[in-house]
Amino acid sequence: MSKNAVIAGAGLVGSLWAALLAKRGYQVDVFERRPDPRERGYIGGRSINLALSHRGWEALEKAGARETLEKIAIPMYGRMMHSVAGELTFQAYGTEGQAIYSVSRGQLNMELIALADKSDKVRFHFEQSCRRLDVESHSAWVENHATGEAYWTTCPLLFGADGAFSAVRNSLMKTPRFNYRQDYLDYAYKELSIPAGANSTHLIDKNALHIWPRGNFMLIALPNIDGSFTCTLFLPFEGNISFEQLHTDDQIQAFFQHWFPDVVPLIPDLVSDFHQNPTSALVTVRCSPWNYQDWALLIGDAAHAIVPFYGQGMNCGFEDCSVLDEMMDTYQEDWAAILSVFGQERVKDGNAIADLALRNFIEMRDLVADPVFLLRKKIEAHLHEKYPAAFLPVYSMVTFSSIPYSQAQKESVEQDALLKAILQLEGIEQNWPNDPRIDELFGQWLENKKA
Amino acid sequence: MSKNAVIAGAGLVGSLWAALLAKRGYQVDVFERRPDPRERGYIGGRSINLALSHRGWEALEKAGARETLEKIAIPMYGRMMHSVAGELTFQAYGTEGQAIYSVSRGQLNMELIALADKSDKVRFHFEQSCRRLDVESHSAWVENHATGEAYWTTCPLLFGADGAFSAVRNSLMKTPRFNYRQDYLDYAYKELSIPAGANSTHLIDKNALHIWPRGNFMLIALPNIDGSFTCTLFLPFEGNISFEQLHTDDQIQAFFQHWFPDVVPLIPDLVSDFHQNPTSALVTVRCSPWNYQDWALLIGDAAHAIVPFYGQGMNCGFEDCSVLDEMMDTYQEDWAAILSVFGQERVKDGNAIADLALRNFIEMRDLVADPVFLLRKKIEAHLHEKYPAAFLPVYSMVTFSSIPYSQAQKESVEQDALLKAILQLEGIEQNWPNDPRIDELFGQWLENKKA
Structure with missing residues (x-):
């Protein structure tokens, strides 16, 4: 077979995959609807x-991109919860030193395009889709969106990395037996921004989400x-407290003053940003199979667009590349064989x-404010x-390991049962650091799992 | 508002809806991709x-089409099961006189187009989609598929009746918040034909499915x-006994000889039909909402394509028209208001x-050969x-009433529980016609339902 491939989409997954194939x-050959972001600047707007996290870094490592990207990534060691009264609660994501890393989609995309473009084997065709x-x-x-021309091109092997849509x-x-579904949440999101302080300092803790x-x-x-900080408001489309x-x-000023009083002084352009930035929907896309015979394969969001609440959309797409590699x-x-199995x-x-x-949406918007949930997290760490x-x-399986997501999901059902039993123990909120009943329940749980 | 509407699709639902709107x-204005079936003949091929049944007839009645269509419909009073040994078992669909009516999709479609076309308010645009x-x-x-021309047309009100695809x-x-899914069965179907006997006689019982x-x-x-009879073989795509x-x-001859020996002499062109007719997939389409604001509405298969095993695809589409009317x-x-509520x-x-x-697929292909299932049907009738x-x-709710499908589905869970309990009674297979335990269980069941 000739060593030729076409990739639709030069987003994060498309450009990383181009680098790995090269x-x-x-x-x-990579076709991308938008202009080259390195020339015209990245058009963001509604990007969270x-x-x-781990899966993403692993794939970047394979492509030799870790070092460059570490320079533009900020470690976040845990969640910092802000109550209405302005009290802060910190909850670590993992063990000491473990973090997830904040990156700007635009910067990351430009780095990955540059990386792939270093190889003379990769040809980017911008403004062509x-x-x-x-x-x-x-x-x-x-x-070709620049010239208005259009043409058929034969693709020996095609990767669809052209995103959620x-x-x-x-x-x-439209081919027979392609199962597909798209499900929207009744929630929308809107981006806002906390600008940097004097001398590019961060106005709130830099190393937390x-x-x-x-x-x-x-x-x-x-x-x-x-x-600066990129903020995102997640709110129902309709209802008592909603975008409508x-x-x-x-209304906007009062809403923020009521619910997020500590944020108001940090966002000087709150009202104008709110008006100007779009209100965007949140979709989950599932389909099967991801391949069309031995010819085409969907990867990244094109195969599995998910909601952003586990921070895994890009990581899952990057892991697609690792797995394929x-x-x-x-x-x-x-x-x-590869297309059929993958x-x-x-x-x-x-x-x-x-x-x-x-599921993590409920955790983030609601449970992290619940003392029982925070206790659970402490017992998990213990x-x-x-x-x-x-x-x-x-959470660690998903974020700090390469254990298959499907296995993590199975485990989550089992851990839920264990933690539920532990949290029902009397006096657990005081006794957990040295409670033999925990070890007993854990021993039983482990035995049942093995059986 | 002006009294103008556009319908995409002159299939069964599109043409009936045109007649009702007129x-x-x-x-x-009705746009239909295919040529006028009245001129060129109906291109069937893979139509079951x-x-x-009741919901369909009700809608046809509204349009004044019942009488004409009764002439081309054949009542089927029940299912006639054929065992491998050639034994026949009959199971009535409802009470005496209740039937579902076999019609050819092509004939029905032509009648409905003719009906709508009688009104000078309806303009059909064939070969335009x-x-x-x-x-x-x-x-x-x-x-316009005849001339190759294409144009934008403004639609004051648009109905999408353009089928499963x-x-x-x-x-x-592609509009935000449109939920959609399409799910294929691992089964395919293929049409075959039992020709008429001498003097257009039916070679097997005419009044049964x-x-x-x-x-x-x-x-x-x-x-x-x-x-003649239109036959349909439903078989897995892959596996031990399958189309592959x-x-x-x-192989074809041996398969039919082994599993359907009584059919072989009735289908003279079995092997050539089998080769010639397509092997088609079976899809279920669900989406939500069916309207786009106050402008467009999906009806019929475009909104809800279903598998054919309850005989309700068309009836549900016709009922869409009744409900809208x-x-x-x-x-x-x-x-x-209508678009939003509907x-x-x-x-x-x-x-x-x-x-x-x-669910009815399992009933048809498997359970109807099970004595316990047939006993259940007798007790239900009793x-x-x-x-x-x-x-x-x-089955009667769905087939012989206009009780909403969602209510019938809810009832099915409750009836399952009742019948399960009844079928567990000792000696029920002999005693059912006069068993007081049935009445006792039924009384309890009814009370629980009311509670």
């Missing part, structure tokens, strides 16, 4: 800041290297992280310290 | 014969007025019949006879 000696496929002739219809996937949807949990809505903030209730300057060894670059087997991991991310081999909290 | 004084929408300007992009829906899918249930696959046959195992003439009175033709409220009924149809007001079998 390393393997493939000639890669991203949190790189694969609009639809002819699966019979293995061709893609490419439109993938045109490649839209074509595959800030959350203002308010039950069925929340505000979050992630640090940027220039001293926030129209006038006064490893399969190139396992199957000796037999793409028929396209059918990895779906369960995509579905698992989709479910986990939906169990992990005491039984490091036998107990790894699900 | 009766209300609306000027209707249809079974008209709405390919995509511009929801902002309320326009549809229409392609609806282009209208495909455009709405014939089933050859074989566990995880089946053959069915529905009568046509010319004496049937390639050579010998009644809402025109209720809401005094306020289309903003587009959000009727979704649960579409989802319910989708679930019920999937209960209905004894307590007509309090007990209506779910």
Whole structure:
């Protein structure tokens, strides 16, 4: 087979995958609807800041991009919860030194494009997009948005990395036996910004992911290297407390003053940002299979767009690249085998992280303000310290390991049962650091799991 | 508001809806991709014969089409099961005289087009299809397949009745907050034909729906007025007994000889039909909402394509038209209200019949050959006879009433529990016609339901 591939989309996953394929000696053509962000500047607008974690770093390491990216990433060691009264509570994500890393989508994307572009095997075609496929002739219809021209191009091997609203996937949807679903939340999000203080200092703790949990809505903030924070408000579209209730300057000001009083002085352009930035929807996309025969494969958000609440969307997409890279060894670059196995087997991991991310929304917006939940987190950390081999909290599995998402999801059901039993013990809130009943319950739980 | 409407699709639901709208004084333009079936003949090929039941007839009655269509419909009073040994078992669908009616999709479609076309308010545009929408300007992009021309047309009010693979829906899918899913079965179907006997006689019982249930696959046959039967084989795509195992003439012949020996002499062109007719997939489509604001509405398969095993696909689509017609009175033709209420409220009924149809596949291919299941059906009929007001079998609710599908689905869970309890009674297979324990269980069940 010729070593040629086409990638639709030069977003995060498309450009990383181009770099990895080029390393393997493939000639890669990448088509991207938008202009080259290195020339024209990245058009962000409605991008939540991203949190790189273990799976993401592993893939970047494979591509030799770790060192460069560490320079633009800020470690966040835990969640910092802000109560309405302005009290702060910190909850570590993992053990000491473990962190997730805040990066700007735009910067990361430009670095990855530059990385792939270093290879003379990668050709980027900006302002050109694969609009639809002819699966019979293995061709893609490419439109050049700069010139208005359009043409069919034959793709020996096609990767659809064209995001949550993938045109490649839209074509595959019309082929028989392609299962698909898209589900929107009744919530929307809107980006706001806390500018840097004097001398590019961060006005709130730089090394934490800030959350203002308010039950069925929340505000979050992630640090940027220039001293600013990117904030995101998640709020229902409709209802008593919702975007549809926030129209006038006064309504917006009053809403923030009431629910997020400590934030108001930090966002000088609050009202104008609120009006100007779009109110965007949150979608989960699931499909199966991800491959079309031995020809095309969906990766990244095109295969599995998820809600952002576990910080795993990009990490899952990057892990797609790691897994494929490893399969190139396992199957000796037999793409028929790789596409078929990946396209059918990895779906369960995509579905698992989709479910986990939906569930984590409730955790972030509501539970993190609940003392029982915080106690649970402490007991989880305690169990992990005491039984490091036998107990790894699900959050750590997802964030600090490469354990398949589907396995983490299975484990989450089991850990829920264990922690529920522990939290029902009388006096547990005082006794947990030295309570033999915990060890007893844990022993039983472990035995049941093995049985 | 002007009395103008556009309908995408002149299939069964599109043409019936055109007739009903015209009766209300609306000027209707109907765009249909295919040529006029009245001129060129209906291109069938992979259409399962249809079974008209109560909901369908009700809608046809509203349009004044009942009498004409009764002439081309054949009543089927029950299922006729064929065992491998050729033994026949009959199971009535309802009470005496109740039937579902076999019609040819092609004939029915032509009659409905002719009906709508009688009104000078309806204009059919054949070989022209709405390919995509511009929801902002309320326009549809229409392609004329005869001339190659294409143009934007403004639609004051748009109904997408363009089937399971609806282009209208495909455009709405790209609007925010449109939930969608398509799920394929691992089964395919293929049409075959039992020709008429001498003098257009039917070679097997004309007034039954014939089933050859074989566990995880089946053959069915529905009568046509010319004496022939349209047969459909439902079989897994892959596996031990599957379409992928049937390639050579010998394999096909041996398969039918082994599993359907009584059918072989009735299908003279078995092998050539098998090769020639397509192997088609079975999809369930669910989406929500069915409306786009106050402008567009999906109806029929475009909104709710379901598998054919409850015989309700068309009936549900026709019922869409009845419900809308009644809402025109209720809401005094306020289309903003009608679209919003219908587009959000009727979704649960579409989802319910989708679930019920999937479940009925197991009933048809497997359970109808099970003596316990047939006993259950007898006890259901017995209960209905004894307590007509309090007990209506779910099959009758769906088939012989207009009780909302969602209510029938809820009832099915409750009836399952009752019948399970009854079937566990010792000696029930002999005692059921006069067993006081049945009445006792039924009394309790009814009380629990009311509580």
